[in-house]
Amino acid sequence: MKVAIIFGSKSDKDVMKGAAEALKEFNIEYKALILSAHRVPEKLLETLKKLEEEGFECIIAGAGLAAHLPGVIASHTILPVIGVPINASLNGLDSLFSIVQMPKSIPVATVGINNSYNAGMLAVEILSLKYPDLKEKLKLYRQNMKEKFIKENEEGVQL
Structure with missing residues (x-):
């Protein structure tokens, strides 16, 4: 089980840490990379090919501003792509709209603005369809979450 976390700038690193945290909770191997759809498009395509060859099964892509990175990645691979809109301007709405408005047949699953943790959890859910042990871990995680919530x-x- 391997997931790639790709984002376009060093300034996105803090936002994208949540995805890594979620994957670590489930012992899923990941690789984090800074690549830009605009500044190094050839390197991005080369890397996508390499990730497929290395057996990566899902890609989490964070992007702000024009937020093209998740869509560009989705147009060059059939691996599931989960987009994380990053608040770089306009409260992140520009990024959100850019990522969710993909053309027909090239989807990008999209989570909330700056919510890379949920992107990691969505990757866990996707992988749990293939890996029974992971599915059981996810069920236990959800059960523990519910029990903790009820107890708390x-x-x-007190208000």
């Missing part, structure tokens, strides 16, 4: 809130809260 069953007595009510």
Whole structure:
């Protein structure tokens, strides 16, 4: 099980750490890379080919501003691509709209603005379809989450 985390700039690193945290919780191997669809398109395509050859099964791509990176990646691979809109301007709405408005037949699954953790969790869910042990870990994770929530809130809260 391997997931690539790709983002376009060093300034995106803090936002994209959440994806790595989610993958680490489930012991999923990942590789994080800084690549730009605009500044190094040839290197991006070369890397995508290499990732496929190395058995990566999913790609998480974070992008701000024009936010083309997830869509460009999706247009060059059949691996599932999960887009993370990054708040670089306009409260991240420009990035969100750019990523979710992909043309027919080239989808990018998209999570909330700056929510790379959910991108990591979506990658876990995708991989759990293929790996039974991971599916069981995910079920246990969800059950523990529910139990913790109930325990923390069953007595009510002080306002």
